[in-house]
Amino acid sequence: MAKSNSYPCQLPPALKPGDRVTVIAPSGALKEFEALEQGLAIWRSRGYQVQLGSNWNFRHGYLAGDDRQRREALAQAWSDRDCQAILCVRGGYGGARLLEDWNWNSYLSEQTKTKSAWCNSKWLVGFSDVTSLLWSLAKIGIAGAHAPVLTTLASEPEWSINRLFDCLEGRKLEPLQGKGWGGSQTTGILLPANLTVATHLLKTPIQPSFESIILALEDVTEAPYRIDRMLTQWRLMRAFTGIKGIALGRFSRCDAPVGFNSWSVEEVIRDRLSDLNIPIVSDLPFGHDGVNAALPVGQMVQLDAEKGILSWY
Template sequence: MPLKSGDLLRVVAPSGRLRNRTALDRGIEIWRDRGYRVEVTEEIVASWGYLAGKDAARRKQLATAWSDPECRGILYARGGYGGMRLLEHWQWDLAAVPKWSIGFSDITALLWSLSHQGIAGIHGPLLTTLADEPDWSIDRLFQLVSGQPVPPLQGDPWVGNVAYGKLLPCNLTVATHLLGTPWQPDVTGAILAIEDVTEAPYRIDRLLTHWRLTGALAKIAGVAIGRFSQCDPPEGSSSFTVEEVLRDRLTDLDIPIVANLPFGHDGCNAALPVGVAAILDGNTGELSIV
């Protein structure tokens, strides 16, 4: 159901501990300026090592927000690591009213687990990254959650032809670690949209090779490649570039591939719906939401 001004949204920190309260508050203010009620509790500043509190406490945050009948959306504070830990001993309450679930990076674990249940979410800016987005990207996020159409994203065509399928945006590292688990959505005929950060080229190679060896990569209909930031090889090392790895591991699949799309870390992170129909045009380089 589209969001509208006045709807209640709750802030949840399911992953890494909060490092920048100012960035969080700036993101909350953007949502409030659009007319939404945003509820945040002091649990958001909890920490346990690199996590935003112990697993049980973070699960409780998420379960409370998900089961709240007045809440219409969950805004995730930040990524980092830890969301996948919550999926152990977890079941989404399918009797609850489905919520918009908005975030990216480590939040992939939650977005994909919801997609596995047939519930769409938004792979897009976290509260701590939202204020750094350009105006058009912020507008795109609010257009998506309010049910308005959004323009196609433009990238660089690598392999031609056109794919139509369910869009599955993700952080590649997190998504790879969901393969073979009960929380992996069906990737058959899907358009896989991937991004990552601070992974050396050989690690990207290892992740994509794992997809190949499981047979999952052979099932997808197309690949949309976002930003692979800070993924340069160590200085002075003998290495492929990350682009060379992506081309080597993907372009022989004989499916449409578009690269350099404006989503991911360390730059514009255009919002993409998870689990909805999309078209990837490998001839023109466009990714369109149907």
């Protein structure tokens, strides 16, 4: 297996039309059936063979099947030599439950057990709750794509859909424009995440190294005081130590309850991050409820806090 916390992460083989991809639901149960069909249609229109995994429409409470069923679907897709990418149906909650005592190398097929997970890597595509799986792969040095899930893909503008396939098919990615907080440039290894999911992974065996990374964060439906509480936890744990810069995406529907005296989420984020003395760029086009530009995990990037640009090497 690849060395733990190795950076930059190894990119899986580039996809090409005709490849087979597998759809799984590692987290919440599917509710958006029409949106799923639209997402599948986009992949098929690009020439890909799309296979539905064993649990894509399972339901077990709020989960897409019990832990055994969801873990089995992930293991089957990961060990299938004819599957070139794993597409997540949606986020929700439940991905981290699959990773207790999980070992990517243990789920290789008999034909590939002599090789490591690093040698048999394939793309994993998703965001939000899929953060846990993306981080678990990054921990062993394998890149994934922090990108739209199947039920959000059709709502993306054309340029964002094209960007996803550029990422997966090995083409150069264009820079992303945000709002610089002022200061210098920095380079580092990009580690995207949903803030809430990432906070619950801190100091667990799933957390990759934070040394020399540029952290990319987004979130949804978290009131400002909850964002404050999470970022304060990062500070108390000294989790920002070693981080070279922060790229902030969208924090959507993160308003205070009606009638509740509160700072805005933007004010909270500035209060908790502006004294870290590292380059920060906000308002980048990724996250929930809007454009969700694909971000390859574990790759070298440059963050320009003066011009507000996140760019790739």
